[in-house]
Amino acid sequence: MNGASVKDASIRGASVKAASIRGPSVKATSIPPKWRQITISAASGLGAGFAITFLSSSISIASAFALMATVITYIFLATRAKRQETKFELLWPDVVDHLITGIQSGMSLVESLSQLAERGPRELAPYFAEFNRQIRKNGDFNSAIRWLQNQFSHYASDQIFEALILSRSLGGTHLLQILRMVGDFIRQDLALRKEIEVKHGWIKNSAHLSAAAPWLLLLLLSTQPATAAAYATGTGVVILISGIFMTAIAYLWMNKLGALSKPPRVFGSANQKPPRVFGSANQRHFLTRQAGV
Numbered sequence: 001m002n003g004a005s006v007k008d009a010s011i012r013g014a015s016v017k018a019a020s021i022r023g024p025s026v027k028a029t030s031i032p033p034k035w036r037q038i039t040i041s042a043a044s045g046l047g048a049g050f051a052i053t054f055l056s057s058s059i060s061i062a063s064a065f066a067l068m069a070t071v072i073t074y075i076f077l078a079t080r081a082k083r084q085e086t087k088f089e090l091l092w093p094d095v096v097d098h099l100i101t102g103i104q105s106g107m108s109l110v111e112s113l114s115q116l117a118e119r120g121p122r123e124l125a126p127y128f129a130e131f132n133r134q135i136r137k138n139g140d141f142n143s144a145i146r147w148l149q150n151q152f153s154h155y156a157s158d159q160i161f162e163a164l165i166l167s168r169s170l171g172g173t174h175l176l177q178i179l180r181m182v183g184d185f186i187r188q189d190l191a192l193r194k195e196i197e198v199k200h201g202w203i204k205n206s207a208h209l210s211a212a213a214p215w216l217l218l219l220l221l222s223t224q225p226a227t228a229a230a231y232a233t234g235t236g237v238v239i240l241i242s243g244i245f246m247t248a249i250a251y252l253w254m255n256k257l258g259a260l261s262k263p264p265r266v267f268g269s270a271n272q273k274p275p276r277v278f279g280s281a282n283q284r285h286f287l288t289r290q291a292g293v
Contacts, residue, residue: 045070
């Protein structure tokens with residue numbers, strides 16, 4: 001027995017020594033989303049440029065389409081990321097429903113908020129888990145609510161949290177009535193904004209198609225040698241640059257006209273930027289802390 005124990009100990013010691021010689025394992029580094037978007041956009045532009053060069057044998061036309069493909073790809077990726085973050089707004093009616101259900105089942109307000117870390121929307125779970133930790137640490141409800149309010153930085157969350165603070169200061173007698181009223185207001189506001197965004201989307205898509213039509217015509221004509229030769233001259237290059245410049249101005253202008261302004265934050269700081277909730281560093285930090293508890 002003693003010989004076997006000594007042998008096992010020597011093996012473990014050798015393993016530890018080998019691990020110390022190898023050093024710490026190299027952690028995989030993730031590319032930031034912004035640089036990932038730039039890389040994909042550049043690759044898309046290069047691919048479009050080579051394809052147009054193969055079709056038209058015109059470097060000037062291919063360069064124009066490569067630049068436009070790069071910008072369009074980057075705008076598409078940035079818009080998709082922003083659209084994923086706007087899904088965050090749709091979670092607040094579910095939060096109100098979970099709070100109402102928890103309070104009706106006999107839980108206190110603090111317990112209902114803490115339960116959102118397990119039964120609420122998955123994207124919000126790390127923040128309410130941290131809220132629960134702060135409540136257990138110092139017991140200051142207002143401070144923990146203000147922390148949540150600063151983290152979310154959204155007008156809908158401001159309304160919910162301010163309603164909770166007001167109801168708690170009044171003894172909680174009208175809490176359910178206030179939550180139902182706030183939930184109905186948020187749902188109506190989201191439905192109205194969604195309807196306006198759909199109507200704006202039709203107009204913006206028509207404007208995008210109108211802006212792309214001349215370039216699609218140029219793409220078809222570029223297969224002819226006479227067109228490629230015409231745009232290879234200095235005058236042709238000036239026309240291409242002017243076309244890109246005017247298309248960019250028209251695109252920015254119609255996006256500005258069709259943009260729907262966000263409701264201002266009445267109860268919070270309007271200058272504070274909202275966090276990146278989907279796949280953000282804050283979420284990974286809280287998930288790691290929660291898993292380590």
